[in-house]
Structures are given as C-alpha cells and as structure tokens.
Amino acid sequence: MKGIHQKILRINLGNGSHRVEKRDEAFYRAWLGGRGMGAKIVYDEVPANADPLGPENILFFAGGPLSGVYAPATGKASFVTKSPATGGYGDSNIGGHIGPELKYAGYDALIFEGIASEPSLVIIDDGRIEIKPADYLWGKGTFETEKILKNELGEDFQIAVIGPAGENLVKIACIQHDFGRQAGRIGVGAVMGSKKLKAFAIRGTQDIPIADPENLLELSKKAFAGCFKKPGFEEWTPMGTAGVTNWANENGAFPTHNFRTTYFPGYKGINGEALKERILKTDKGCFACPTPCGKYSSAAGTFKRGGREEKFEVMVEGPEYETIALVGGNCELATIEEVAFVNYVMDDLGLDTISGGVIAAFALECVEKGVLTKEQTGGRDLRFGDLDSVIYLSELIARRQGIGDILAEGVKSAAEKIGKDSGHYAIHTKGLEQSGYEGRNAPAMMLAYMTADVGAHHNRAWAIAYDIAVGVDVMEGKAERVVELQHIRPFFDLMGCCRLQWVELGLELEHYTDILNAVTGCGYTWEEMMLISEKVYNITRMFWVKHVPDFGRSWDWPPPRMVEEEVPTGPSKGRKISVENLNWLLDRYYQLRGWDNNGIPTAEQLRKIGLHECVNDPGLRNL
Numbered sequence: 001m002k003g004i005h006q007k008i009l010r011i012n013l014g015n016g017s018h019r020v021e022k023r024d025e026a027f028y029r030a031w032l033g034g035r036g037m038g039a040k041i042v043y044d045e046v047p048a049n050a051d052p053l054g055p056e057n058i059l060f061f062a063g064g065p066l067s068g069v070y071a072p073a074t075g076k077a078s079f080v081t082k083s084p085a086t087g088g089y090g091d092s093n094i095g096g097h098i099g100p101e102l103k104y105a106g107y108d109a110l111i112f113e114g115i116a117s118e119p120s121l122v123i124i125d126d127g128r129i130e131i132k133p134a135d136y137l138w139g140k141g142t143f144e145t146e147k148i149l150k151n152e153l154g155e156d157f158q159i160a161v162i163g164p165a166g167e168n169l170v171k172i173a174c175i176q177h178d179f180g181r182q183a184g185r186i187g188v189g190a191v192m193g194s195k196k197l198k199a200f201a202i203r204g205t206q207d208i209p210i211a212d213p214e215n216l217l218e219l220s221k222k223a224f225a226g227c228f229k230k231p232g233f234e235e236w237t238p239m240g241t242a243g244v245t246n247w248a249n250e251n252g253a254f255p256t257h258n259f260r261t262t263y264f265p266g267y268k269g270i271n272g273e274a275l276k277e278r279i280l281k282t283d284k285g286c287f288a289c290p291t292p293c294g295k296y297s298s299a300a301g302t303f304k305r306g307g308r309e310e311k312f313e314v315m316v317e318g319p320e321y322e323t324i325a326l327v328g329g330n331c332e333l334a335t336i337e338e339v340a341f342v343n344y345v346m347d348d349l350g351l352d353t354i355s356g357g358v359i360a361a362f363a364l365e366c367v368e369k370g371v372l373t374k375e376q377t378g379g380r381d382l383r384f385g386d387l388d389s390v391i392y393l394s395e396l397i398a399r400r401q402g403i404g405d406i407l408a409e410g411v412k413s414a415a416e417k418i419g420k421d422s423g424h425y426a427i428h429t430k431g432l433e434q435s436g437y438e439g440r441n442a443p444a445m446m447l448a449y450m451t452a453d454v455g456a457h458h459n460r461a462w463a464i465a466y467d468i469a470v471g472v473d474v475m476e477g478k479a480e481r482v483v484e485l486q487h488i489r490p491f492f493d494l495m496g497c498c499r500l501q502w503v504e505l506g507l508e509l510e511h512y513t514d515i516l517n518a519v520t521g522c523g524y525t526w527e528e529m530m531l532i533s534e535k536v537y538n539i540t541r542m543f544w545v546k547h548v549p550d551f552g553r554s555w556d557w558p559p560p561r562m563v564e565e566e567v568p569t570g571p572s573k574g575r576k577i578s579v580e581n582l583n584w585l586l587d588r589y590y591q592l593r594g595w596d597n598n599g600i601p602t603a604e605q606l607r608k609i610g611l612h613e614c615v616n617d618p619g620l621r622n623l
C-alpha cells in the first residue's frame with residue numbers, strides 16, 4: 001500500500017522517550033487514517049476506567065493517505081482521544097497545514113502518551129524529536145504563543161498550541177493552529193493541557209510514496225477544474241459558511257436565546273452579507289483548498305466593560321457560521337463586529353466557540369430565570385444581547401474563576417451542580433453542547449444529533465438539508481439518510497481531506513475514490529469504503545459501551561427543551577417532534593444498524609462487519 005510511511009510516532013511525555021511504531025499494511029488498509037485509525041487505537045489502548053485527563057489517556061493525531069498530496073483540500077487531520085467533555089469517545093477535526101506537515105516529516109500518525117512533569121514544547125523536525133521546557137509560554141494566549149514559536153523556530157514549522165483554557169483543563173478547550181484553525185468541541189485542548197503540552201511544532205522534508213503519480217496528476221487536475229466549474233463555487237466561496245445564516249433563519253433552524261426559538265429577528269446584522277460588506281479583509285484556506293472558506297476579518301467597536309466604555313479592534317479568522325449561530329443568535333448579539341470580537345477572545349483563550357456560545361447562553365438564561373443569582377455571577381448584571389456579558393463569561397470559564405469554574409465543565413455537569421430548573425436550559429446530547437442547527441422542525445437533523453458518536457455535533461450527519469428537501473413532516477427514510485450520511489462523512493476524515501467541496505459544491509464522490517486509489521494503489525471500492533465507515537461507527541459506539549457503565553438508549557435522547565417546548569416564533573412556530581416520532585426514528589435507526597433496542601451493537605452485527613475484537617473484549621458487558 002502506498003500513500004503511507006508505515007510509521008507512527010509515539011512520544012511519551014511522562015518519561016521523555018519516543019519511538020517509531022511500524023504496523024502492517026493490513027492495519028492501514030482496514031482503518032486508513034484520521035479518525036478511523038485513531039478510533040481503533042484509542043479503543044484498544046485506553047482502559048475503560050481511564051480518567052480522560054489522566055496519564056492513561058492518549059492524544060492521537062493523524063491525517064490520512066491523501067494528506068499533503070496534490071488533490072483538492074488535502075489539509076485535514078483528526079485528533080482522537082477519550083473526551084473529557086463527555087467521558088466517551090471523542091475526535092476533532094482540524095484544517096490548516098499541520099496534517100500534511102506530519103506526513104512530510106515521515107509519519108502517518110502521532111500519539112502523545114503520559115504526562116510531562118513541567119509545561120513542555122515538542123519539536124518534530126523530520127527524524128529529530130525534542131521535548132523542551134515551555135514555562136515561558138504557559139499562561140499565554142494562543143495567538144501570542146504561536147507567534148513566539150514561529151519567530152523562534154521559523155515560519156516553515158507548522159504549530160499547534162493551547163491557550164489558558166486548555167492549561168486550566170476546561171472541558172471545552174480547543175487546540176489552535178495557523179492563527180485561527182481549531183480542533184474543538186470535545187475538549188482535545190484539555191487533554192493536551194493535562195499532558196502539560198503547551199505546543200507542538202512539525203517540519204518535514206520527506207516524500208510521500210504514490211502508487212500512480214501520472215494518474216494522480218490527471219485525476220486531481222480534473223477534480224480541481226470540477227470545483228471551479230460548479231455553480232456553488234461563485235455562490236458559496238465569497239462568504240464561506242457565514243452564507244448559511246440567512247438560509248438557517250428562513251427555514252426556522254437558527255438557535256436563538258439559548259435555543260428557546262429558531263429565528264433571530266436581528267440576523268441581518270450578523271449574516272454573511274454583514275461579514276462581507278463590513279469586516280472581511282481576505283480569504284484564507286487550508287492546504288490545497290480550491291474554495292477557501294476561512295474569512296479573515298478586521299472588526300472594531302466599543303462596549304461597556306463592567307460599566308466603563310472600552311474599545312476593541314481585532315483581526316480574526318471568521319466568524320464562520322457556527323460562531324455566528326451560537327455566539328451571535330444564541331446569545332443575541334446585534335452586530336457582526338461583536339461576534340468577531342467574541343470569536344477572537346475565545347480563540348485566544350483556547351475555547352470552542354460552539355460549546356462556548358451554548359454555555360454562555362445557558363448561563364444567561366439561568367440568570368434571566370433567577371436560577372443563578374447576582375452573587376453567583378460575581379455581582380455582574382448578565383443579559384442576552386450584551387457583549388460585555390459574553391466576554392465576561394468567556395474569561396471566567398477559561399480561567400475557571402467564580403461561576404466559570406462550574407461552567408467550564410460543560411452544560412450537562414454545570415446543570416447538575418447548579419440544580420433547580422437549570423437542566424431544562426442545558427442543550428446537549430451525551431454531554432456535548434448542540435451545534436448551530438435546530439432540530440425541532442427537522443427530524444433527520446434531530447436524529448443525527450441524538451446518534452452522533454461524539455455527542456450533539458452537526459458534522460457527523462448534516463441531515464437538515466434532507467429534512468427540507470423531502471418535507472419536515474416526513475419520518476420515513478430519515479433514519480436511512482442519517483445512517484448513509486454517517487457513513488459517507490468519515491470517508492473524508494479517514495482520507496485526510498475536507499468534505500465541503502462535496503457538501504457545498506457537489507463535487508462527485510467518484511473523484512475521491514479514484515484519487516485514493518491512485519495514491520494507495522489499493523483499488524478500494526465504494527462498498528469497501530462504506531464498510532470501513534460502518535466499522536468506525538460501531539467501534540466508537542463500543543468505546544461508549546466499554547467506558548460508560550449505564551450507556552444505552554437514554555444517552556441518545558435529546559435535551560428536554562427539544563422534546564417539551566414548541567418553537568414559539570418564526571417560520572417553525574408551533575413545531576416540535578413528538579416523543580412517539582422520536583422513538584420511532586430511534587427504533588428504525590437501531591434496526592438499520594443491527595443494534596438492540598437499547599442501542600447496543602449485537603454480537604452478530606459486530607461479527608458481520610469484522611469487529612471480532614469488540615465481541616471478545618473482556619472489558620465489555622456480555623454481548
């Protein structure tokens with residue numbers, strides 16, 4: 001098999017050693033790379049009772065066989081770990097250039113093990129591996145840290161860093177790279193912080209072995225040309241994901257006021273047009289990306305900080321749609337400049353803007369409903385629509401100060417600690433805060449959140465477009481569509497490339513299989529790729545079964561607000577999905593997957609797809 005080096009670099013931060021592990025080709029053929037390879041390794045290596053922030057957890061990082069190869073958007077890579085945010089399986093995707101650089105350094109994957117005795121920096125320069133003290137960086141924001149390291153090591157190093165949130169083991173902490181690309185959601189930054197790893201830097205000069213270079217060149221030229229010809233290229237690229245804001249509002253799917261409603265009357269102040277006309281400076285893309293969705297913006301304004309007038313002026317990559325939805329609509333900020341400022345502050349602190357926005361809105365609603373008192377919030381008046389409130393909460397969370405220490409655990413744990421009615425305002429599934437598409441008027445999207453293997457994340461199956469295409473009242477076929485999307489999407493993460501050219505432009509999937517085969521020489525069929533995806537989805541499910549003693553159907557249930565409250569305003573007014581329909585969707589989904597009615601994969605299903613290691617795992621319940 002080509003496209004790989006057959007080398008996995010393992011760095012033990014506990015004893016300062018490193019080694020290169022060689023796995024056979026069958027392993028690569030079976031799991032490819034990214035979250036496929038990572039899911040298999042964390043399943044095998046992380047013990048069931050391991051503390052996600054303890055020495056037994058590992059932090060896996062890899063692109064895939066296409067990383068760094070000449071083909072559209074081959075700059076994506078995945079971190080995989082036991083999530084401190086949920087206690088279950090976790091992975092997180094990142095763009096930029098660091099995935100390809102690892103491949104150029106001669107490694108298919110990188111694994112951090114153990115815990116360093118002091119803040120550390122790891123340098124990977126081809127075969128030279130160095131672990132250095134990083135006390136001088138500890139406490140610094142992500143932007144300053146990356147800038148210092150670029151100056152010290154050189155511009156040609158690709159660098160990943162954490163901010164104060166990761167250092168303080170905040171469970172929604174990100175890893176940041178390339179001054180604005182994040183691996184977010186499931187707390188990978190906290191895992192890096194728990195290992196006292198402030199940053200790692202990679203530079204490489206190795207070739208990537210390619211099975212059929214001439215064919216690859218032809219196929220990739222065709223795929224790039226295909227992207228440029230698609231109608232979506234002219235329509236979608238100028239605003240990137242921010243362009244989705246109008247669509248989400250017009251379809252009653254835009255989280256507003258902590259998901260109380262799904263339409264934000266002020267959306268024109270924070271939408272893609274506002275970004276393009278008022279703050280956009282230039283586009284920024286990941287490695288080999290033909291459709292750069294990163295929008296570099298410059299925003300300025302004033303706000304009252306603790307009662308005093310203060311100015312802000314920031315340059316930031318973004319805001320992209322999810323930040324606009326969860327920081328903008330969900331906290332009801334009025335202008336794109338305000339959203340950009342929060343985006344900058346959260347990026348610098350190393351906080352995920354999706355979970356960060358949901359947690360801030362949760363706290364604001366708790367204050368509004370009298371569940372949190374002024375005394376508990378440090379004497380401040382906190383309210384929706386107030387930039388100062390969102391900035392204040394972000395800083396408290398990242399530094400674990402005051403109420404921020406409770407909120408830093410995520411909305412699920414925070415609600416358990418705060419008590420009263422706060423559980424009703426905690427919008428999450430499996431402990432992960434929900435992304436920026438409402439599901440009460442979109443049954444397939446709701447099911448996608450319920451069954452996403454990392455918690456309520458949109459990127460496992462962006463099924464809302466299907467809901468709108470076939471009708472929001474239709475239930476038949478929706479579970480099938482969610483399973484199908486949950487199988488197509490990992491395909492990109494396993495190869496190491498971006499899926500947006502397929503999702504947004506409609507670039508044909510055949511391009512990807514042809515390119516993968518030109519690189520690897522493996523002759524993968526589409527059916528074989530989908531079987532790999534199915535195995536990934538089942539091994540991650542089994543990770544939950546192994547690590548969470550009471551794991552089952554109740555973990556797939558949406559938060560109370562989604563089930564009990566009708567949408568009060570906007571195009572989805574009066575809508576919610578009945579409990580009967582949710583159960584019907586879940587039953588159908590489990591049936592399609594070959595899982596029992598508690599959502600546990602059956603031994604028969606595991607054997608059928610070749611996951612014998614899960615059936616035979618002594619740590620599992622009796623299957």
Ligand code: SF4
Nearest residue numbers: 073285286289293498
């Ligand atoms: S579309 Fe966006 S996320 Fe995907 S590779 Fe291009 S810049 Fe990166």
